[in-house]
Amino acid sequence: MRLRTLLGDHPGTAALKNGSIRSNLVELDFVPYSPTNKGFKPMVREAAFDVSEMAIVTYLMARSFDKPMVLLPDVVLARFQHGHALYHAKAGKLSPHDLNGKRVGIRSFTTTTGAWLRGILANDDGVDLDSIDWVTFEDAHVAEFVDTTKRAGAGKQIIQMLVDGELDAVLGEKSDHPDVKPLFADIAAEEKAWFGKHKVVPINHMVVASRTLSEQHPDVVREVHRMLAESAAASSAAPRFDRHEMQRSLELIITYSAQQKLIPRAFAVDELFDDVTRALR
Structure with a gap:
């Protein structure tokens, strides 16, 4: 067959x-x-x-x-997810605990990496996910899902928006741009501690x-x-x-x-x- x-x-x-x-x-x-x-x-x-x-x-x-x-x-x-969260370093130091009320970009709200990272931020770092101004770039794979996030303008690119200061942080991305830094400062230590806690x-x-x-x-x-x-x-x-x-x-x-x-x-x-x-x- x-x-x-x-x-x-x-x-x-x-x-x-x-x-x-x-x-x-x-x-x-x-x-x-x-x-x-x-x-x-x-x-x-x-x-x-x-x-x-x-x-x-x-x-x-x-x-x-x-x-x-x-x-x-x-x-x-x-994979561990901590390395896929970034922030705009020129705007000042940002840690996971500082995300409440911030503008956070993600390719689609329903990505698996995004769901893992939001779960980590909410359950391990005390972030109020409902306080965040979510900005997305694509719809969900599942057509029936109702997406209530703010959609980025046509032609906008997620990393460029972060570099330009239109976003404070992004989830689900990697970048070597000098103005972009990891949201979790010591990724290896964070991943080790998280695995020690959850065994996942x-x-x-x-x-x-x-x-x-x-x-x-x-x-x-x-x-x-x-x-x-x-x-x-x-x-x-x-x-x-x-x-x-x-x-x-x-x-x-x-x-x-x-x-x-x-x-x-x-x-x-x-x-x-x-x-x-x-x-x-």
């Missing part, structure tokens, strides 16, 4: 994408999207792929609107399959998982999550997403899977 597939270039997908890992049951037809996250919207809105990489917050939101896809227990991107590595992207594929061809979905798992095992740089580590990470991003009203309620982790994929965890 040939499957229309969206997967980015990650350490854990390399062996799969270069043909080192093959199957007698499945052939993956990779559809190029650059960056990969540009393919998440057509997957959510049009069911464009049989198998797709997917930002976990986008999946949670899609799940809340009963979009026809199911989660596989395969992580392709995970933040999951960014996992893999989903169409609900139809899972219902009609469960053997194919199981084979896709086998291939993903073998590809991940072939790289020492691929994310490594056992069942309990994945559970903790998913529980925390579910909590953060519910707190931020990205989803109407906190799902149980088991709800994210169907009978086929739940058995693969």
